[in-house]
């Protein structure tokens with residue numbers, strides 16, 4: 001094993017370095033705040049001869065994803081980056097990438113969607129494509145951003161999976177923030193991630209085949225079933241790959257990671273960078289003798305219902321903290337968790353909190369507040385509102 | 399006919415779309431007057447269905463695939479193509 | 487320095503003020519990198535959002551002996567570093583500064599000439615030091631490395647030697663001049 005190199009880098013640089021270690025062949029990308037540094041760095045690596053890959057400069061994110069699809073169909077290892085409106089503009093092509101079963105990895109600098117125009121962090125952009133058939137991972141910090149990129153290629157390219165993967169790093173909080181990161185040695189990543197050879201065929205003029213073909217009503221549903229089986233099958237693959245990564249590189253990853261959950265009465269569930277601040281809140285509440293725990297959701301697609309239910313067994317109340325909202329319904333994590341519990345007899349009280357939209361800060365005190373509200377619902381049986389908004393700037397409300 | 403589905407709907411057979419004859423969708427049919435045709439092949443370039451073949455002097459239609467959209471008639475600079483109601 | 491309930495040293499937060507193009511962000515990043523080399527956990531980030539040349543900008547550094555979990559921006563810094571004192575007329579650089587906080591100013595004046603409600607004030611003529619070391623010009627001096635030397639002396643939680651090392655990796659040109667400037671500022675900061 002080579003030595004890991006410690007350095008201080010921005011989140012975008014962490015995902016770029018993670019991607020570079022995976023030796024992508026083609027990188028079609030269109031810059032957008034806050035992920036612009038990713039294509040910048042990738043083109044630098046290529047220009048400096050550190051990476052043997054083709055950068056494709058395109059005229060839109062729709063074209064970027066189209067080029068990703070074309071390149072991936074040839075069997076190339078492909079990566080890109082985007083955010084917010086960019087991911088929204090790719091929406092159509094996202095479904096084609098997954099439907100054609102083309103592994104590729106996209107680093108997303110999670111950013112709010114317009115209107116109003118906002119460049120800051122929330123998870124609406126990727127959550128809006130939760131049904132696109134991509135796997136979705138969310139990083140808590142820059143180290144996770146780098147590690148998850150490497151894991152994403154390995155998982156997506158597994159012949160039991162063959163699906164594209166998004167890795168979310170929060171806008172500014174991670175993309176533009178410098179943190180200490182351990183960077184694995186190239187030869188070790190080469191061992192971990194063998195070259196990709198698509199088992200289901202590739203675009204090759206010597207062996208012509210039909211790609212992206214027509215699926216009539218007799219076949220379409222079966223294709224979708226097969227695609228869903230693949231993402232379901234990715235559950236075991238994710239566990240295996242995370243375990244192998246930990247053995248090789250010493251950093252633990254789980255679909256859902258518990259913190260102080262063993263004897264917890266109330267558990268907070270978070271995704272992305274807010275997890276760190278939530279952990280501070282849990283430390284503080286624990287010092288005060290409160291029985292509170294935390295679950296960090298790293299894998300949002302496939303949704304890890306079995307793991308969550310296992311960690312939450314015996315827990316009385318769960319605060320599901322969504323940095324996104326489906327207007328007219330709930331936050332995405334909440335909906336999925338609630339659905340997972342529908343037919344269970346024993347279940348905790350679930351409360352849905354929406355906060356952190358468009359770069360709104362989520363402070364330690366906000367997590368304490370969400371804990372208190374959930375505790376109150378458990379103690380009094382008064383569940384409160386179906387969706388609670390947290391850290392609201394009352395001054396600007398009508 | 400039963401076809402087994404493949405991963406990603408990849409069909410190992412190239413050019414399988416040829417089996418799917420779209421000519422039956424047509425209500426209007428293009429007709430070329432080769433006397434007027436100047437062999438510029440604009441119609442050939444614009445046909446979205448690849449239903450036009452170049453021949454030595456002018457063009458020929460492959461009516462198995464022509465959907466009758468009329469683009470060729472619209473693009474022809476010398477009005478050598480007319481769209482006529484098809485007798486079926 | 488901030489202390490926890492048991493008197494233990496806890497997280498240290500720094501805010502840099504400058505104008506777009508003066509290198510406040512590089513200063514924050516370089517300080518974080520220097521502390522990281524001493525085995526500390528760090529974060530450094532710009533004010534989240536848009537940056538324009540000449541406009542006031544802020545950048546931040548967090549340093550802790552323990553792993554840093556917190557992901558919010560910095561609102562109550564332990565120390566404020568001002569790269570351009572013309573900003574004192576435009577913004578309240580003491581905003582949120584802790585009661586026992588420190589202010590480091592790029593100024594040739596004596597600290598006694600400034601009054602920030604009792605906050606400890608330190609001054610260093612980083613502009614002259616930068617220009618003397620060939621870093622920028624009188625009208626556009628590059629003071630971000632000099633000021634870090636002053637930081638090291640005043641705050642003491644990052645060694646000058648680590649700042650030298652961090653300069654090597656974070657400053658693109660004139661590495662020795664930048665290191666010398668940091669050393670000169672370390673030696674000449676007033677108020678210590």
Ligand code: SF4
Pocket residue numbers: 430434435436437438439440441442456457473474475476477478479
């Ligand atoms: S566009 Fe008209 S003139 Fe040109 S080749 Fe076609 S039919 Fe002939």
Ligand code: SF4
Pocket residue numbers: 428444445446447448449450459463464465466467468469470471
């Ligand atoms: S009518 Fe349309 S489909 Fe038919 S030959 Fe002309 S352009 Fe092609």
